[in-house]
Amino acid sequence: MSRLDDATLATLLLTSRLGGGGPPPLKAREFWALVAQVGGDPAGLLAAVPPGAADPDRVQALLDRATAFAFALEDLERSGLTVVSAFDPRYPAALRERLGHQAPPVLHAAGPTALLAQPAVAFVAEADTDPTDAARAIARDRAVAAVRGGAAVLTGGTAGGVDATVTDVAGEADGTVIGLLADALTPRLRHPEVRRAIHAGRLCLATPYPPSAPWSPAAERGRLLVTTALAERTVALDPRARSALDTALADAEARGWPVERVRSDAATDR
Numbered sequence: 001m002s003r004l005d006d007a008t009l010a011t012l013l014l015t016s017r018l019g020g021g022g023p024p025p026l027k028a029r030e031f032w033a034l035v036a037q038v039g040g041d042p043a044g045l046l047a048a049v050p051p052g053a054a055d056p057d058r059v060q061a062l063l064d065r066a067t068a069f070a071f072a073l074e075d076l077e078r079s080g081l082t083v084v085s086a087f088d089p090r091y092p093a094a095l096r097e098r099l100g101h102q103a104p105p106v107l108h109a110a111g112p113t114a115l116l117a118q119p120a121v122a123f124v125a126e127a128d129t130d131p132t133d134a135a136r137a138i139a140r141d142r143a144v145a146a147v148r149g150g151a152a153v154l155t156g157g158t159a160g161g162v163d164a165t166v167t168d169v170a171g172e173a174d175g176t177v178i179g180l181l182a183d184a185l186t187p188r189l190r191h192p193e194v195r196r197a198i199h200a201g202r203l204c205l206a207t208p209y210p211p212s213a214p215w216s217p218a219a220e221r222g223r224l225l226v227t228t229a230l231a232e233r234t235v236a237l238d239p240r241a242r243s244a245l246d247t248a249l250a251d252a253e254a255r256g257w258p259v260e261r262v263r264s265d266a267a268t269d270r
Contacts, residue, residue, distance in 0.1 A: 006043035007087035012069065014042070014062050015105040016083065017210050018076065019069035023058045032101035034059065042087070080189055080198075081211055082109045084116075092116045098229040098257070104208030104222075110189055111197075111204035115176050121146035122154040122231035125162040125238060126245055127220065134264035135237045136165045142235050142262075147175035154231050156223065157181045157188070157205055162237055171202070180230065181207040182223035183215035217244065224248035233258040238265075 004012070012018070014034070015025045026034065034053055038044050045063060049056045073083060084090050086105050090113045095103045109116070123139055125131055131139070143153050143166040153170040155163040157179025170177045177197070181188070185207045188194050197203035208226055209219055221244055228234050228248060239246045239261060253259050 005087070006046055007041055008085040009066070010042040010045045010063065011085040011087055011105050012073070012083060013065055014045070014059065016069070018083070019065050019072040021068055022061045022065050025062065026059075026105075028103065028105055029101050030054070031105045032103070076108075076211070079186070080110055081185070082113055083107075084109055084113055090114070090116070092230055094230055095226065098255070099225070102225065103229075104226060107206050107208055108185055108211045109204055109206040110185060112201050113204060113206075115152055115178050115204040116206060116230070118152045118176065118178075119150065119232050120152040120154040120178055120230060122227050122234040123162050123166045124156070124224065124227065124234060124236050124245060124249075126240055126243060127156075127158075127161075129238070129240075130160075131162050131165070131237060132264050135162065135262075138262055138264055139165045139235070139237055140169050142166075142260075143169040144173060147173040151232065152176040152178050154178045154180060154227060156227070171197070175202070177203045178230075179203065179205040180223055180227050181205060182209070182219040184213060185211040220244060221248065225251070228252035228257055228259070231257075233260060235260045235262060237262055 015031050017025055035042050037050055037053060049059050053059055076083065084107045086096060086103055091107065123143065139162045146153055147170055153166045153175060155166055155177060157163060167177050185205055188205055208222060213219065224245065225248060234252060236245065236249050236259060239249055249259050249261065
């Protein structure tokens with residue numbers, strides 16, 4: 001098992017479900033509020049929970065899981081996964097800077113985590129609609145430009161739609177891909193093409209959720225938030241008005257993050 005510094009260990013114990021047992025882990029807002037109480041460094045929590053902490057018995061019970069957690073983490077790492085806390089130098093600085101108390105305290109990843117810090121252009125589309133040929137062509141053009149500009153291609157990691165189109169482009173152009181998932185990470189590692197791309201250093205799959213967690217609407221909303229925060233620019237293909245994607249894009253735009261909305265049936269982009 002990798003050696004964890006105290007801040008990372010405290011973060012994982014408080015927010016990860018690894019090892020099971022104990023009360024529910026802290027949500028992001030709860031965790032960051034607690035961290036603020038201890039001066040921004042959770043390492044001190046391993047020694048003592050401050051008297052004024054919200055729900056101190058729950059916090060202490062989570063911290064007391066260290067032994068079971070260590071065995072679970074070792075098993076996870078043997079399966080090829082890495083756990084990156086917000087206090088790990090491998091954690092993307094953009095998430096801490098842009099999301100603040102909404103930043104996921106933990107990312108589970110497979111592949112070279114250095115890709116998470118690489119400039120990236122995100123590609124998003126409606127999950128329940130097959131992209132048109134025109135949308136695929138636009139996505140391909142934008143992805144080629146991104147790779148030529150030295151950026152990684154950031155996708156939802158699915159096997160079809162726009163995700164597949166831009167992933168193929170990156171592969172053809174010898175580029176790199178970050179797949180940010182809203183569904184289970186672990187099953188992806190069974191696919192030979194995924195393992196080959198990871199071993200070649202061209203693909204990193206990551207999720208802010210437990211690696212076996214299934215897809216849900218809430219997970220998809222969270223994925224879109226993290227995606228738009230991580231990307232230097234987000235290219236959105238044919239978003240529908242008032243959809244979950246449209247809401248996520250509006251949130252990103254309100255925060256000042258670059259978003260390009262593209263209509264494949266229009267002669268020009270908006």
